[in-house]
Amino acid sequence: MCEYQGFPVADDQLAVKEDQLYLKGYRCRDCGHVMFPAAELCLNCSSEQIEVAPIGREGELIEYTISYTAPEGFEAPLVQAFVRLKEGPEVFALLDATEEEMKETEAGVSLQLVPVIREGRIVGWRFGRKKGMGS
C-alpha cells in the first residue's frame, strides 16, 4: 500500500514514485518491451526477467464512445476509450469527462492519468484532458 497526495492507493494497477501517480507497467530486462496490464513472461521475447516500471502518466486518445447505459457501480453517460500510453501499450480506459467536454475532443488528443478518489481512498484511475490543453 502506498499513498498519493495523502490518499491511500487501493488499486493494484497503480503505483506511486516520487509523489507521482503511475500505472504499474512491466518492463522486460532483456529486450526492453513494456507491458500493461501485467504479464507473467515477456510478451515479446518470453524472458522471465520482468521488472515493475512506472508508466502511463501520459497517453494519447485512440478512440472513444459515450455509453448511455452503464454497468453496475458506474454512472451513465460513461465515456469509454482506448488510450495509447506514451510508453507504447494500448489500454482500455474510462475518461474523466462529461458528454459536453467530449464534443470538443478528437482522437489524438493528449491525456493524463487521473485518480478516482472515493471516501478518502484512491480506488481506480481514468484518463483526462491534459491541463492547459483543453478549450
Added chain:
Amino acid sequence: MSRVVVAGTGFHPFGKFPEKSLKQLSSVAIMEALREARIELRQIEAAFVGNAFAGLTTGQESVRGQVILRSVGLDGIPVINVENACASGSTALHQAWVSILAGLYETVLVLGAEKLFVGNTARSIRAISSATDVETMGSRGLQFTALYAMSAKQYMKKYGTTIEDIALVAVKNSRNGSLNPIAQFRKPLSVEQVLSSRMISEPLTLYMCSSIADGAAAVVLMSERKARQVGITTPVYIRGCQVMSGIYQRRDGDYPRNAVTVAAEKTYSQAGIGPKELDVVEVHDAAASSEISHLESLGLVPPGTGYEHLKRGRFNLDGDLPVNPSGGLLSRGHPVGATGVAQVCEIVRQLRQEAGERNIRNGKKPRSGLCLNTGGRVDDDRAAIVTTILSL
C-alpha cells in the same frame, strides 16, 4: 479426412421466456434435432454442451450439461461442458466434430443453450462483462457495445461510412428475422426506426445492437457411414472448422492484426473451399457494424467496400451472397451459448433448402456456407473466434 454430417438440427425459439428454465429450453431443441436425425435419445454416444453464463445467471456453475441432459433422460455417456463466451456453442461443435474425426464416436449431440432473462438484468449484464479479462476490463467499466461503437467510429472515419449505412444492416437482418419462426424480433424495421431508437453507445442505437435472450439450439453430428445407415437424405458435411484465440498487441509484430482473417484462411485451406465458392454466410453481428467488418475480414469483399455491396443488395436473400438469412444476432437473437449452434442450423437448413420463406432466392442452388462466431474480449482482440464451413 473422414467426413462428418450434420444429421439433425433443432431449436427452442429465441426470446424472453422468464418462466422457462435452461432444461426446458434445451429439451425442445434436443428433441427436434433427434427427430430430424431419425434417431432415439439412446443412440447418442457423447454430448458436448456449450453455455457461457449459467454459473452467474442461475448459480449452476458446474456440471451444466449433465444437469440439462439428465432432465431428458440422457445419461451414461461422456458429457463435455464447453465454455468460450459467445463462441461456446461453436466451440462445442468443433469438439464434437473432432471426436467423430478421431473415430471415437459416430453419433454425437451438440447443444448450445443460454438463460439470460432471470429477473435481474444487472446480474445478466455482469455475467456478460465476465467474458473479458475481469481484472483489467470487466470490472473497470467496459461494455461490449462500447467496443463495437469505437470500432464503428474508426471504420466510419477511415472509409467515410455514414450511420445510415450501418442502419441498413439492421434493416436487412430485421427483414430476414421477420421470416424466421424462432427469431426473438420479428418486426421488420425501417432505417428511420433504427436511427431513432435509443442511443446505446454512440453512434450505435438500440436496434443496431443485439439484445440478451433465452434460447437453445442443438445439432446431431454423425459419421458419414452412420448418416447413410439411418437414411439422411440430404447430408450436409462439415468441411472445416477452426477455433482460435485472438492475437494480442501484435500490430507491429509477425502476426497480422486481424485474427478473424487468420482463422478464415485456415478454414478455407482445411475445407478446400474458398471465399468465392460460398453461397450463404452467417456472421456474428453482435452489432450491425460488426457484420460488415466480418465480411471484409473473411475476404468476402475487399476492405472498405462492404457497405457498397450491402447497398447494392448483394447480401439480401435474393442477392448473390446472402448474409445472416436467419436475421443474425440482431433479430434472431443472441442467447450467448446457443448462437454458434444456431448459425450452423441455419446454414444446414439453407443448404438443404428447408428454410421456408427464408430460403435464399438468387436463382442458384446453394452448395456451401460459412459460419463465423466470435466471443469475448481479451486485451485488444476477441477471446475466441470460430469459423465453420459446411457444404453438400
